[in-house]
Amino acid sequence: xxxxTALIAEDEPLMRERLKERLAEAWPELxxxxxxxxxxEALAAFDAHRPQIAFLDxxxxxxxxxxxxxxxxxxxxxxxxxxxxxxxxxxxxxxxVDYLLKPVDAERLATTVDRVRRKLAAAPADLSALLADLxxxxxxxxxxxxxx
Amino acid sequence: VVAxxxxxxxxxxxxxxxxxxxxxxxxxxxxxxxxxxxxxxWFGYRKFAGRLFRxxxxxxxxxxxxxxxxAAVAGMIQGVDPMDxxxxxxxxxxxxxxxxxxxxxxxxxxxxxxxxxxREYAALSAHLEAKQRQSELSRQLAESRLKMLxxxxxxxxxxxxxxxxxxxxxxxxxxxxxLIADLIVFLRASTPSMRDxxxxxxxxxxxxxxxxxxxxxxxxxxxxxxIDIPAPLEARTVPPGMVITLVENAIKHGxxxxxxxxxxxxxxxxxxxxRLAVSVADTGAGLGDAPGQGxxxxxxxxRLDLLFGQGACLELEENEPRGFIARIVLPAxxxxxxxxxxxxxxxxxx
Numbered sequence: 001x002x003x004x005t006a007l008i009a010e011d012e013p014l015m016r017e018r019l020k021e022r023l024a025e026a027w028p029e030l031x032x033x034x035x036x037x038x039x040x041e042a043l044a045a046f047d048a049h050r051p052q053i054a055f056l057d058x059x060x061x062x063x064x065x066x067x068x069x070x071x072x073x074x075x076x077x078x079x080x081x082x083x084x085x086x087x088x089x090x091x092x093x094x095x096x097v098d099y100l101l102k103p104v105d106a107e108r109l110a111t112t113v114d115r116v117r118r119k120l121a122a123a124p125a126d127l128s129a130l131l132a133d134l135x136x137x138x139x140x141x142x143x144x145x146x147x148x
Numbered sequence: 149v150v151a152x153x154x155x156x157x158x159x160x161x162x163x164x165x166x167x168x169x170x171x172x173x174x175x176x177x178x179x180x181x182x183x184x185x186x187x188x189x190w191f192g193y194r195k196f197a198g199r200l201f202r203x204x205x206x207x208x209x210x211x212x213x214x215x216x217x218x219a220a221v222a223g224m225i226q227g228v229d230p231m232d233x234x235x236x237x238x239x240x241x242x243x244x245x246x247x248x249x250x251x252x253x254x255x256x257x258x259x260x261x262x263x264x265x266x267r268e269y270a271a272l273s274a275h276l277e278a279k280q281r282q283s284e285l286s287r288q289l290a291e292s293r294l295k296m297l298x299x300x301x302x303x304x305x306x307x308x309x310x311x312x313x314x315x316x317x318x319x320x321x322x323x324x325x326x327l328i329a330d331l332i333v334f335l336r337a338s339t340p341s342m343r344d345x346x347x348x349x350x351x352x353x354x355x356x357x358x359x360x361x362x363x364x365x366x367x368x369x370x371x372x373x374x375i376d377i378p379a380p381l382e383a384r385t386v387p388p389g390m391v392i393t394l395v396e397n398a399i400k401h402g403x404x405x406x407x408x409x410x411x412x413x414x415x416x417x418x419x420x421x422x423r424l425a426v427s428v429a430d431t432g433a434g435l436g437d438a439p440g441q442g443x444x445x446x447x448x449x450x451r452l453d454l455l456f457g458q459g460a461c462l463e464l465e466e467n468e469p470r471g472f473i474a475r476i477v478l479p480a481x482x483x484x485x486x487x488x489x490x491x492x493x494x495x496x497x498x
Contacts, residue, residue: 011404012308012366018315038407059304061407061433083307103311 004120005033006053009042009068010081011060015102019055019081022104027113039063046072053116055100058082058091069094077119079112152176174246181250182257189258193265200259207258208251215247301338302396312366327365333358338392349416349426350382352391356414359392363399370409371399377416384416384424386478387451393444394428394474402432402471410471422480431471448476 006023010016016035023030030053034045038061046054046068054076056065063071066087069078073095080091081100091099097119098112156171166174189196196203219239220230234240309331316324337355353375360373391414398412410431417425445462452460459479467473 011370011407012312013368014312014315014366015308018311021315021318040407059404061405083311084303102307103314 003029003031004053004117005031005049005051006055007034007036007042007045007049007051007076008032008055009036009039009045009060009065010055010057011037012057013037015057015081019104022106022109023055023113026106026109030113037061039065039068042068043071046076051076052120053077053079055079055081058087066090066094069096077116079116149176149179152179178250178253181254185254185257186261189261190265193262193269196258196262196266200263203258203262204255207255208248211251211254212244212247215243215250219243301335308366309362316365323365327362330358330361330365334362338389346385347388348382349377349384349386349391349424352386352388353377353382353414355392356395359395360412360414363403367403367409370406371403371412372410373412373414375414377414381416381418381424384418386424386426386476387455390448390451390476391426391428393448394426394476397444397474398428398430398432398472402430402434405433424478424480425475426478427473427475429467429471429473431467431469434466434470434472445474452476452478 004027008016008019008023010019016037020032020035023032033049033051036042036045040062042054042056042060042065043063054068054072056068056078058065058080059082060068065080065082069080069091072078077097078095079098079100080087080094080096081102081104082091083102085099085101088099098115100108100112152175153172155175156168159166159171159175160168223230229235309327313324313327313331316327334355337351337358357375360371360375364371364373395412395414403410403412410433413427413429415427415429417427419425445464449462452462456479461477463473463475463477465473465475
């Protein structure tokens with residue numbers, strides 16, 4: 001089996017470096033195929049490299065991590081990294097596999113790696129199917145509202 | 149009119165020695181009087197407040213007097229002795245009865261309506277007063293909450309900075325100690341200074357310097373900065389926490405959202421009248437993010453207004469070619485408010 005691939009999107013160089021080093025320890029066979037310093041760069045890097053996993057900072061210049069996840073979440077496993085947990089609910093709404101608080105500690109990262117590994121065995125979270133479901137649900141709702 | 153006509157017809161049937169025409173006139177007069185007194189009481193109820201007893205007593209008395217005078221005038225017109233009613237007990241009884249009925253009806257209507265309206269008015273004013281007290285209370289609550297917010301260091305800032313320091317420390321980089329030293333300066337300067345009434349420009353510049361040094365370490369080439377406070381102005385006092393709020397805004401809304409980053413320049417200048425202007429300019433993302441509406445800026449405006457009234461202001465304008473300039477203008481001294489603060493860029497700030 002080939003090595004799993006990942007993208008890291010984080011605007012602060014030191015934090016990016018830190019996550020990369022921690023990941024190298026927690027998951028030596030993981031290959032970081034691309035790094036991005038903002039949301040748009042992350043999207044371009046995803047298109048160029050098609051990694052299986054994306055580690056996304058939530059607060060980034062340009063597109064936020066949540067917006068990037070909305071665009072690529074159907075095609076890869078998303079792990080959010082943020083300094084403060086005010087976005088937790090939105091993150092899981094966006095279909096995240098996990099949600100890491102910065103600065104990332106080794107023990108917590110090991111849990112994340114476990115989760116992602118298990119998910120990798122299954123298919124990526126299919127956001128588009130979920131969206132289609134939601135759309136039908138909303139359509140039903142509006143018909144009922146019209147009837148009222 | 150219908151009711152008055154019906155009453156008149158009934159009265160004409162009764163053995164009151166009254167023709168239908170007389171009764172019709174009488175009952176129409178009663179109806180008119182009731183309407184008039186009702187309207188007076190409805191619109192002028194405040195005139196009657198506290199003197200309802202007087203109305204109840206004087207109303208019938210005045211009506212009685214009026215009735216007697218009317219009877220005398222009627223006697224004169226008919227060529228009878230004007231004091232005829234004095235000698236005729238039946239006529240006297242009629243006049244007195246009619247006057248008292250009119251008087252009491254008038255007083256009753258006025259008293260009822262006026263007291264109802266007064267009670268309504270009292271309830272309304274009590275309600276308004278309670279509402280005003282409530283809004284005053286919630287304003288004070290919001291103010292104290294704002295003060296709490298001021299004292300808070302943003303968790304994003306703190307955790308990202310500590311994470312960067314940790315990363316540097318693990319690599320054994322000498323930058324780690326410098327980053328932590330700057331963080332210590334920032335934390336020490338930001339917490340107690342907010343509680344002080346005023347700070348010197350030098351103290352504020354130290355705080356801003358520590359903050360920008362930290363952000364420079366984290367954002368690397370995305371941030372350049374300069375702090376230019378002329379030495380003679382370092383001792384000037386400024387309300388604490390304002391300059392750092394503007395610098396934090398410049399980073400948060402100008403530099404951080406921009407992938408290319410930009411430059412932050414903090415400068416101070418004094419005009420001929422001793423007015424002090426402290427400017428924070430950035431060349432970052434600019435007005436797209438609408439930073440003019442931030443809680444921080446509204447808070448600065450409110451504090452400047454409370455401290456200096458018209459003598460101080462916060463000016464906001466777009467920077468060339470990109471970015472944003474925020475400028476606080478303070479009077480020479482709070483005791484001697486200068487001319488109203490000029491707002492040359494009010495339109496672009498709004």
